[in-house]
Amino acid sequence: KNQVEQSPQSLIILEGKNCTLQCNYTVSPFSNLRWYKQDTGRGPVSLTIMTFSENTKSNGRYTATLDADTKQSSLHITASQLSDSASYICVVRKGANNLFFGTGTRLTVIP
Amino acid sequence: EADIYQTPRYLVIGTGKKITLECSQTMGHDKMYWYQQDPGMELHLIHYSYGVNSTEKGDLSSESTVSRIRTEHFPLTLESARPSHTSQYLCASRSFEQGANSPLHFGNGTRLTVT
Numbered sequence: 001k002n003q004v005e006q007s008p009q010s011l012i013i014l015e016g017k018n019c020t021l022q023c024n025y026t027v028s029p030f031s032n033l034r035w036y037k038q039d040t041g042r043g044p045v046s047l048t049i050m051t052f053s054e055n056t057k058s059n060g061r062y063t064a065t066l067d068a069d070t071k072q073s074s075l076h077i078t079a080s081q082l083s084d085s086a087s088y089i090c091v092v093r094k095g096a097n098n099l100f101f102g103t104g105t106r107l108t109v110i111p
Numbered sequence: 112e113a114d115i116y117q118t119p120r121y122l123v124i125g126t127g128k129k130i131t132l133e134c135s136q137t138m139g140h141d142k143m144y145w146y147q148q149d150p151g152m153e154l155h156l157i158h159y160s161y162g163v164n165s166t167e168k169g170d171l172s173s174e175s176t177v178s179r180i181r182t183e184h185f186p187l188t189l190e191s192a193r194p195s196h197t198s199q200y201l202c203a204s205r206s207f208e209q210g211a212n213s214p215l216h217f218g219n220g221t222r223l224t225v226t
Binding site for chain 1: 115151152153154156201203211212214215217218219220
């Protein structure tokens with residue numbers, strides 16, 4: 001079983017709407033959690049990082065949350081744009097070097 | 112955009128051929144990685160390097176090899192390609208100085224198809 005589970009697997013929303021992507025993990029000891037955006041045909045690009053002491057962090061229209069007690073993180077996208085169509089990957093770091101990747105959520109924003 | 116480049120972008124070859132996937136970065140990062148990515152699956156670490164002349168195998172069993180003769184260059188070689196090697200290969204690098212919180216910088220990948 002993957003130690004990082006993402007939901008939903010895929011999501012279709014109308015342009016301008018908000019959405020929330022979920023990431024649950026069992027990785028321990030927890031070091032940090034990072035969200036990446038991967039456009040089709042491109043490599044993943046970091047959106048934001050959450051460390052143990054952080055609950056909420058915003059990067060433009062993206063807001064990430066972390067609940068270290070329940071081992072859950074979410075990525076909220078506000079006022080979605082067509083360019084938000086991509087896969088969003090949750091990655092949890094264990095200790096100094098080990099990374100655990102989720103399978104991603106495929107978001108499609110339609111006009 | 113991160114300064115990490117992969118060539119070729121697409122490659123179709125026959126079974127048994129030897130191939131090398133190129134990866135170069137201009138950021139001076141010590142740490143470099145090769146990942147395999149299949150649709151709907153998580154990324155799997157194939158090889159990594161923490162500096163020149165340092166290479167290690169990752170979690171995914173692989174018939175590939177890597178070399179790290181220069182900081183900026185981290186090529187991956189398949190001595191004899193098989194259809195099971197068909198996949199997307201992503202190269203990444205990371206800064207050592209920034210510690211555990213530094214992000215991975217990915218190239219745009221090589222899509223390999225072995226017929």
